[in-house]
Amino acid sequence: xxxxxxxxxxxxxxxxxxxxxxxxxxxxxxxxxxxxxxxxxxxxxxxxxxxxxxxxxxxxxxxxxxxxxxxxxxxxxxxxxxxxxxxxxxxxxxxxxxxxxxxxxxxxxxxxxxxxxxxxxxxxxxxxxxxxxxxxxxxxxxxxxxxxxxxxxxxxxxxxxxxxxxxxxxxxxxxxxxxxxxxxxxxxxxxxxxxxxxxxxxxxxxxxxxxxxxxxxxxxxxxxxxxxxxxxxxxxxxxxxxxxxxx
Numbered sequence: 001x002x003x004x005x006x007x008x009x010x011x012x013x014x015x016x017x018x019x020x021x022x023x024x025x026x027x028x029x030x031x032x033x034x035x036x037x038x039x040x041x042x043x044x045x046x047x048x049x050x051x052x053x054x055x056x057x058x059x060x061x062x063x064x065x066x067x068x069x070x071x072x073x074x075x076x077x078x079x080x081x082x083x084x085x086x087x088x089x090x091x092x093x094x095x096x097x098x099x100x101x102x103x104x105x106x107x108x109x110x111x112x113x114x115x116x117x118x119x120x121x122x123x124x125x126x127x128x129x130x131x132x133x134x135x136x137x138x139x140x141x142x143x144x145x146x147x148x149x150x151x152x153x154x155x156x157x158x159x160x161x162x163x164x165x166x167x168x169x170x171x172x173x174x175x176x177x178x179x180x181x182x183x184x185x186x187x188x189x190x191x192x193x194x195x196x197x198x199x200x201x202x203x204x205x206x207x208x209x210x211x212x213x214x215x216x217x218x219x220x221x222x223x224x225x226x227x228x229x230x231x232x233x234x235x236x237x238x239x240x241x242x243x244x245x246x247x
Contacts, residue, residue: 061103061104062100062101062104062107063227063228065229066097066098067098069231069233070148070243071093071094072095072148072243073090073241073243074090074092074210090193090209091211092193093191095188096114096190097188098185098229100181104181105181105226107224108178109163109179110127110177112224114126114188114190114221114222115220118215121208123206125190126159126160127162128157129162129163129175133175134155135153135156135189136151137150137151137165138175151189154194156189157205157206161190163186163187164186168180168185192205192210193205193206193210214234215234217232217246
């Protein structure tokens with residue numbers, strides 16, 4: 001009996017050893033699978049983090065800067081009792097000068113919008129020179145150097161703005177592909193409203209009217225990627241000149 005008991009004990013010990021080995025191998029396999037899942041997950045998170053970081057850097061470093069806004073009032077010549085008289089109306093045109101922010105990526109003005117309001121009407125404008133050659137000027141009028149005499153900005157409507165190039169050494173800003181990059185400066189031309197000798201035309205221009213005195217204008221120049229340029233000014237208390245530096 002003792003011999004038989006010893007043989008059984010040895011068999012039991014062998015079975016326990018094989019079972020422990022099976023459990024050990026299973027634990028290694030499970031750990032390997034878990035490690036593979038963790039590695040794949042960490043790689044995915046790392047790639048996503050790198051992508052997010054790159055996009056965030058682009059958003060922070062890119063954008064447009066509004067560094068000057070000029071305005072031109074409506075000037076109408078009418079015949080009063082046989083005499084030609086010049087009448088000064090309200091603000092008819094805006095010239096918004098923009099440039100890329102320092103370190104910014106190239107900015108496609110085809111995908112840039114002007115969003116602003118006069119307190120009564122909110123307008124969203126996009127570049128219209130791709131469809132109308134009058135809404136793009138490659139340089140300032142060389143005859144007299146006048147900003148508002150460059151191009152036919154009366155073609156600007158409540159949907160579109162025009163472009164005048166001030167500085168573009170690499171000629172990246174063309175009529176059909178107006179892209180500005182480091183060192184470039186352009187003027188975005190906006191027609192606020194229209195007026196004639198018979199009064200204001202309420203169906204033309206960004207706001208459907210020329211902008212009167214003491215009006216608060218606020219908005220943004222919004223590029224496709226990056227920070228927008230800020231528009232914020234108040235028109236003068238009275239219009240006694242033709243052109244005004246508004247911002």
